[in-house]
Amino acid sequence: MKAAVIHQHGAPEVLKYEDFPDPAYSPNEVLIKVRACSINHLDLWIRQGLRNVNITLPHICGCDIAGEVAEVGSAVKGIERGQQVVISPGTSCGRCEYCLSGNDNFCKQYEIIGGYERNGGYAEYVAVPPQNVLMKPGKMSFEEISAIPLTFLAAWHMLVTRARIRTGETVLVIAGGSGVGSAAIQIAKTFGANVIATAGSQDKMKKAKELGADYTINHATQDTAEETRRITNRRGADIVFENVGKATWDKSVQALTHGGRLITCGATSGSDVSLDLRYLYRRQLTIMGNYMGSKGELLQLMKFVEAGKFKPVIDKVMPLQKAAEAHKLIEDRAVFGKVILKP
Ligand SMILES: [Zn+2]
The missing domain is CATH 3.90.180.10 (Medium-chain alcohol dehydrogenases, catalytic domain)
Structure with missing residues (x-):
């Protein structure tokens, strides 16, 4: 697949659009064909490198993903190929006291897709846990819905x-x-x-x-x-x-x-x-x-999105090839709202 990959930390130019192996997905995961991925400041920090945080390189950023279900792991139930979806950005253990009291963003194993460990959506495909797959509201485009989750x-x-x-x-x-x-x-x-x-x-x-x-x-x-x-x-x-x-x-x-x-x-x-x-x-x-929010809160606010109360604010939609240019625009504060990448 094609992806915008970082092999080293640094300026926007370290984002290289290139061939990258398709993500392997386990029986407990879903493979998503990415149709839109919005950029967050988190992506910029990860690209630049963070003190005391070890990020395995090469890495693919991107935690706000919308797309179609391409493949479903054999152990996953209730999700079908071709469904149009938006991805909840946070993953957690699902077993600890925080997860079970609805504070999954406090979990010791809390991670963001495209964050420090998992590869994200600056790519044609991304593998995600089934718990993170939410159905896309019908009347919104992939670009619009990808601007919603994290912010x-x-x-x-x-x-x-x-x-x-x-x-x-x-x-x-x-x-x-x-x-x-x-x-x-x-x-x-x-x-x-x-x-x-x-x-x-x-x-x-x-x-x-x-x-x-x-x-x-x-x-x-x-x-x-x-x-x-x-x-x-x-x-x-x-x-x-x-x-x-x-x-x-x-x-x-x-x-x-x-x-x-x-x-x-x-x-x-x-x-x-x-x-x-x-x-x-x-x-x-x-x-x-504050760091992120719980998945339960995302489900609550999605009702407001579906009702048209909250609208995505999109400045630009750019091809994934221009990921470096897009990061530069955000660093220069030359945008209002979100910049969306399309693989
Ligand atoms: Zn947990």
Whole structure:
């Protein structure tokens, strides 16, 4: 098969489009013919290489996969060749206390398809466990549905499960033009929040408003904390949705109201931040971290997708041959929403 493979860590150019052996699938797995795979920041980090994380090379990235069932392992029941499917990105043991209490993303064996160990969807074929195979909503294209799982799952887990968003609260979404940010705007609006989104250009601010943001802040030219206070009559935000890290952290913390909660799932601009503990306890703030979400949550949010409440935000669809170019566009922050690769 053809695949975009990394043989070494580094700049986007290390992604090589080449012939690669077809994935072997066990009797307990399903072989998927990939029709679309969306790019996430996780793919960029894996390509660049992570300190203290051993990734077996060569590796194929890509955890947001949509396609058709090509082959079904002999021990798998209830899945048939030709079915149009979308793949749940997380795998886990299914036996431990976390898995059995619905927190499979806490499992010691939790892995993401295309993540550190399993090969992913930057390829014509990928082998996945049957538990990860979900039917594709009929009215959505492969490209559209591939833009949903990881970003919406992370944003849902952050806002709904962890931060317990309530109607009427003010949510500040940092980088509303990112994949996870554009999901957060839609989820926060669906739950009745007032949404302030930040973006780095007038064009992205306009698009954030089209997605439902009530107010926008240009984080390149405006003071996010000061603007948030102005918009909320000096009150501040109940929830700050972070995924940028170092470049935005101080203003994100300052934008919180008393009792506010900040939740973060990323550090695209750097991870070493500081925190004044006096500010934390005097204002009674809560700071939460987040990594993915459970499969049960993905099934919940897919109902909103099927009902048309959540829409995939796609900037570009590109052929898999251009995987390196696509990574470069995301690194340069030249996109709003997701970039999709098509094998
Ligand atoms: Zn487990």
